[in-house]
Amino acid sequence: MVWTDEKVKLLVQYWESGQSITQIGKQLGMTRNAVVGKAHRIGLAKRASPIMRSEKPAQPRPAATHGGGSSSGGGHTAAAPAPARAPVQVREDAATPVSHSQASQAQLTAAMLAALTPSTGPRCKWPIGDPKSSEFDFCTHVALPGKPYCASHCAAAYTNWNPESAVEAVKAINAA
DNA sequence: CCCTGATTCGC
């Protein structure tokens, strides 16, 4: 499995939206082991584990599909207290502005994008709610040209999302 | 047996 930037973004996004690793795996086309392994590796917040792994000196693994070899790692620190599972509803204003002026700027550029985006076309692929639930749906907004998400969800999905350059890109597409 | 998430360790 190749963990592209987009895949990782999706993983984080789904993970933080409170979906089970099995669900995330299905949606990403990989096994839950891959998902949880990656999540663990890149340091995503742990969820409440159903189990309390008691002290196990060693685990004899028959290794049905694995060969010999050896490796060892250091010890591990005690686990942090996991908060109760609290599925986070995706907010429309997920950009979470950090200051008033930035908020205004973001709203302005978002409005510009909305005005420039055609009213028909592919819809934003941002998942809303739990895919297992009947309440589940995708964002109802139209996606930005060339992007899987609408403006506000691009801001949520791409950490360094630049609305101004997006405006320029959309203008260029519209002009063509 | 189904589900869940976490960890280990060969690759």
Place this chain on the structure above:
DNA sequence: GCGAATCAGG
């Protein structure tokens, strides 16, 4: 880094 095998609780 990756993820199947495995653990372990509900």
